[in-house]
Amino acid sequence: MVVDFDHYSKKVEFMRKNFLVVSDSNFFVDALKKYFLPNDFNFAYCITAQDIDLNSMPKFDNKLMAYCNPMRHEHVQSVTKQIIDMHESIDGLIIFLNSEGGEYFSTSPDQWLDYWNYKVLGSIRFINQISKHMKKNKKGKIINILNLEARFPNLINAVGNSADMGLMNLTKAMAAELAPLNINCNSISLGDFEFTKFNNKMNDIPINRQGDSSDLMSLIDYLLTGNSSYIVGENINLDGGFSRIL
Amino acid sequence: MQLKLNNKVAIVTGGSKGIGFATAKILLEERANVVICSRSNENLMHAKSKLKKYDNLLTVQCDIGIDGDVKNLFKQTIKNFGKVDILVNNAAPTSWGPLMDEIDESEWLNAVNDKLLGYVRCTKLAIEDMLLRKSGRVINIVGMGGRGPNKRYLTGGPINAAVLSLTKALADYYGKNGILVTALSPGPIDTGHHKNILTWVAQEAKISTEQAMLNFIEGIPVKRYGHPEEVANAIVFLASDKASFITGSEVLVDGGRFRSL
Numbered sequence: 100m101v102v103d104f105d106h107y108s109k110k111v112e113f114m115r116k117n118f119l120v121v122s123d124s125n126f127f128v129d130a131l132k133k134y135f136l137p138n139d140f141n142f143a144y145c146i147t148a149q150d151i152d153l154n155s156m157p158k159f160d161n162k163l164m165a166y167c168n169p170m171r172h173e174h175v176q177s178v179t180k181q182i183i184d185m186h187e188s189i190d191g192l193i194i195f196l197n198s199e200g201g202e203y204f205s206t207s208p209d210q211w212l213d214y215w216n217y218k219v220l221g222s223i224r225f226i227n228q229i230s231k232h233m234k235k236n237k238k239g240k241i242i243n244i245l246n247l248e249a250r251f252p253n254l255i256n257a258v259g260n261s262a263d264m265g266l267m268n269l270t271k272a273m274a275a276e277l278a279p280l281n282i283n284c285n286s287i288s289l290g291d292f293e294f295t296k297f298n299n300k301m302n303d304i305p306i307n308r309q310g311d312s313s314d315l316m317s318l319i320d321y322l323l324t325g326n327s328s329y330i331v332g333e334n335i336n337l338d339g340g341f342s343r344i345l
Numbered sequence: 346m347q348l349k350l351n352n353k354v355a356i357v358t359g360g361s362k363g364i365g366f367a368t369a370k371i372l373l374e375e376r377a378n379v380v381i382c383s384r385s386n387e388n389l390m391h392a393k394s395k396l397k398k399y400d401n402l403l404t405v406q407c408d409i410g411i412d413g414d415v416k417n418l419f420k421q422t423i424k425n426f427g428k429v430d431i432l433v434n435n436a437a438p439t440s441w442g443p444l445m446d447e448i449d450e451s452e453w454l455n456a457v458n459d460k461l462l463g464y465v466r467c468t469k470l471a472i473e474d475m476l477l478r479k480s481g482r483v484i485n486i487v488g489m490g491g492r493g494p495n496k497r498y499l500t501g502g503p504i505n506a507a508v509l510s511l512t513k514a515l516a517d518y519y520g521k522n523g524i525l526v527t528a529l530s531p532g533p534i535d536t537g538h539h540k541n542i543l544t545w546v547a548q549e550a551k552i553s554t555e556q557a558m559l560n561f562i563e564g565i566p567v568k569r570y571g572h573p574e575e576v577a578n579a580i581v582f583l584a585s586d587k588a589s590f591i592t593g594s595e596v597l598v599d600g601g602r603f604r605s606l
Contacts, residue, residue, distance in 0.1 A: 172450060203514065208412065208462045215457050219503065220450065227446050252514035261461065264510040265503030271494035272502050276444055332494075 117141045117186040118323065119179070121169070121225050122195040123148055126294040127244075130312035131193075134320070143182050145225075147196065149217050159185070169196070169221025170213075179228035191240040191323050192229045194222050198246035199296060200258030211258050218262045223269070226284075230277060239282040240323050243270050244315075246295055247288040247338050256296075263288075267334050274332030283331055285322055289315065290338025305340030348585035351376035354426040355584065356418065358409055358467060359436030361388035363536040364486065366395075367577035368433055373399040375581065378426045382407035382418050382436070409436050409463030410455070419470040428478070431584045432471040434464040434508075435486040439501030441542050448499060456500040461507050468515065472524060479523040482584045485512050487530045487595065489603060497545050505530075509595060516593030525592040527583050532599020533561065535570040566601035 120142055122128055128144050135142060143163040149170060151157075156177050157167035165181070167174040183189060200206075200214040226241060233239030248256060249263030267286055274284040289295045292310040318337055321327055336342045355372050359365040360381025369381045373396060380403045383389045389404045396402050405421045407414040422429055437460040440452075468483055475481025490498040491505030509528055516526040533539050540554075547557035562568055576598045582588055583596065597603055 203465075203511075203518075208458070208466060211462055211465065212454065212458055215461075216454065219457075220453055223445070223453070231446065249510060252510040252517070254514045254518045257511060257514050260514060261507035261510040264506040268491065268494045268502045268506035269499065272496050272499055273445060275494070276496035 116190040116323075117143070117182075117188060118191040118193065119143050119145060119182050119189055119225075119229060120193045120195075121145045121147060121222075122193075123197050124195055124294060126312075127195050130294075130316060131319075134313065134316035141186060143185070145178050147217075147221065149213070169224055170216050172224055175221070175224040175228055179225065179232075183232050188236050188238075189229055189232055190238065191242070192225060193242045193244070193319060193323075194225060195244035196221060198248070198259045198263055199256060200260075200262050201256070203254040203257035206258050214258050215262055215265075218259075219265050219269070222266060226273065230273075230282060233277075233282045234280050237281050239277075240327075241270075241273075241277070241282065241284040242319060242322055243267075243284075243286040245286050245288045245334075247290045247336055247342060250288060250336070250342060250344065270334065271332040278331045283322075283328065285330055285332065286334045287315070287318060287322075288334055288336045288338070288342075290336065290341045303341065304338070308339065310337060310339060348375050348581060348587060350431075350581070350585055353377045353430040353584075354380070354422065354428050355431035355433065356380045356382070356422055356429060356467070356471065357433040357435060358382050358407070358418075358463075360433075361385065361392040361404075363538070364531060364534065364573045364576045364580075365433070365435040366392055367573035368435070368580045369402070370396065371574070371577050371581045372431075372584070373402060377401070377431070379403070380405060380418070380422045380426070382409075384408045384436075408459075409467055410459040412466060415463075415466040415470065418467075419474070423474065429471050429474045430478075430480065431482045431484070432467055433484045433486065433580055433584070434467055436460075437463055439488070439490075439498070439504060441497055441501070442545055443499070444496060445499055453500055456504055460501075460504045461511075464508055465511070468511075468526075472515075472519060475524050476522055481524040482588075483515065483524065483526045484580055484583050485509075485526070485528045486580075487512075487528045489530050489532060489597075489599065491530065492595075492605070493603060497542075497549075512595070513593045520592050525589070527588075527591055527593070528595040529576070529580055529583065530595060530597050530599070530603075531571065531576045532597065532602045533565065533570050534573055534576060536573060539570070564602060565599075569600065571598060571600055 151168040157165040159165040245263040252260040270286040360369045361383035407418040490502040512528040547554045
């Protein structure tokens with residue numbers, strides 16, 4: 100009998116680990132659920148949107164789903180407190196928020212600020228709360244998922260592109276602060292995927308196909324395991340070779 | 346070098362001191378009509394007195410974080426000089442120091458509003474006027490934190506990165522209209538702003554500020570700080586006809602310090 104030690108050790112690595120997923124993409128959440136088997140580890144999902152009622156405080160249901168508005172500090176605090184109370188430790192935080200922020204011409208400064216408040220500050224609010232807990236445990240993984248378009252900016256999505264560049268920068272700065280505490284912070288920039296919108300033409304992908312959810316899940320899987328412990332502050336382009344930039 | 350800037354109209358935000366002031370001075374020497382603005386009327390008056398020999402200068406008090414102020418800046422510029430050819434977005438330096446959980450939420454929102462959206466407000470109005478002549482230059486002063494993230498520069502880094510992103514997107518869109526948009530990132534310049542940074546570096550490394558400065562200078566290939574005039578010369582070059590094929594680029598004026606591809 101051939102024993103797949105790699106596979107086995109990874110399962111052991113994952114067992115009894117707890118992850119919080121913050122996303123406004125149902126597609127992404129469903130893909131995570133399909134890829135990662137619930138018996139091996141615990142995922143809790145925080146579904147976000149700007150129009151979630153700010154007055155009703157979020158609560159996890161029995162499927163470990165909560166709905167929250169990341170623009171409100173109290174919402175984020177409530178969700179993170181619940182998840183920390185539920186589990187002894189939070190080992191990973193994955194954030195994937197909508198990268199469509201709006202175009203340059205018609206977006207007013209107030210709308211621009213609202214989007215930053217949602218995406219960039221929302222991510223910061225979650226990272227602040229969860230990293231406090233990770234700092235105590237001296238371990239953790241944080242993954243920000245962004246859109247590769249930020250590296251090839253355009254005015255059609257100027258608001259979203261600039262916010263993603265900001266988050267890419269912030270991921271690297273936070274990584275420097277958190278790495279000495281054994282907390283790895285990285286980002287993934289998604290190219291042309293079935294669930295991303297890419298406003299530039301991507302007709303020159305060396306791998307000759309669009310990315311699918313399993314491409315993303317296997318990279319998340321890798322970044323969440325201990326085998327990636329020397330990857331710190333990286334932004335990994337997951338794009339089938341599209342971005343040939345130094 | 347003949348830069349042919351006479352009769353051009355330039356707005357330099359944050360033009361009352363440091364790099365902005367040096368830029369305004371060189372533009373004035375090149376016979377451009379120059380508008381400088383600052384939040385502080387006192388700083389503006391001080392700058393005006395130092396530039397009193399030039400009759401082609403206009404000063405306007407303006408906080409680029411406020412819509413009405415920016416509208417007034419452009420209204421005054423058009424009223425006095427009739428057009429806008431060059432915009433140097435230079436205002437709003439972002440602060441150094443606090444770590445992630447020490448930064449107040451309002452500080453984040455103010456930083457976004459004052460720098461990123463301040464640049465957006467000015468750029469929108471400038472380009473509106475530039476489109477009338479299908480010609481113009483926008484030069485965004487960014488800061489190395491955009492390219493080189495730092496845990497002590499958490500509000501400034503992401504905003505500078507966002508300004509870089511916007512620079513490239515604007516350049517891409519408006520190139521066909523003869524409007525060139527560039528970014529310029531100054532390295533360590535002896536404006537006093539850097540002393541604040543060194544205080545943090547020294548504190549963290551448990552060394553004196555003087556030692557931190559020596560260590561820092563050692564990492565700069567030219568072994569010294571830059572002067573505001575050296576940055577200003579590059580800005581004025583980008584504003585001139587000599588830089589007519591440069592758009593969407595980021596120019597580093599840092600004595601060779603940043604050595605990343």
